[in-house]
Amino acid sequence: MGWAGSYEDEPSEDETDTTVWETDGEWSGDADFPLFSPPAAWDAESRGEQRLRSGHTYAFVFYGHTDDQANGSVSFTPADLARLEPGRVWADDRVMGAQAFEDLAERAC
Structure with missing residues (x-):
């Protein structure tokens, strides 16, 4: 779901x-x-x-x-997304790179 x-x-x-x-x-x-x-x-x-x-x-x-x-x-929020640059991700209440996101997701699972 x-x-x-x-x-x-x-x-x-x-x-x-x-x-x-x-x-x-x-x-x-x-x-x-x-x-x-x-x-x-x-x-x-x-x-x-x-x-x-x-x-x-x-x-x-x-x-x-x-x-x-x-x-x-x-x-x-829209303001959070406005801070994103290409290749960046919004997760864990902050902007991070794609690899940092993958590492975060791996630890969460």
């Missing part, structure tokens, strides 16, 4: 998620996750605007086979 979405940093009264896509099913291995679209092979449901909006924090969360605890997650 995977989920990606956003919420307003200062939510309105309805506190509604403004951008969401989610999917169920089994998958494993490496996958690229373009912003606002799940991997092409996934059958996913999308809701809301599929674009970055200022004043929002975005989250990507994925779960294991039991769906009871997230296996991983990352949160970011």
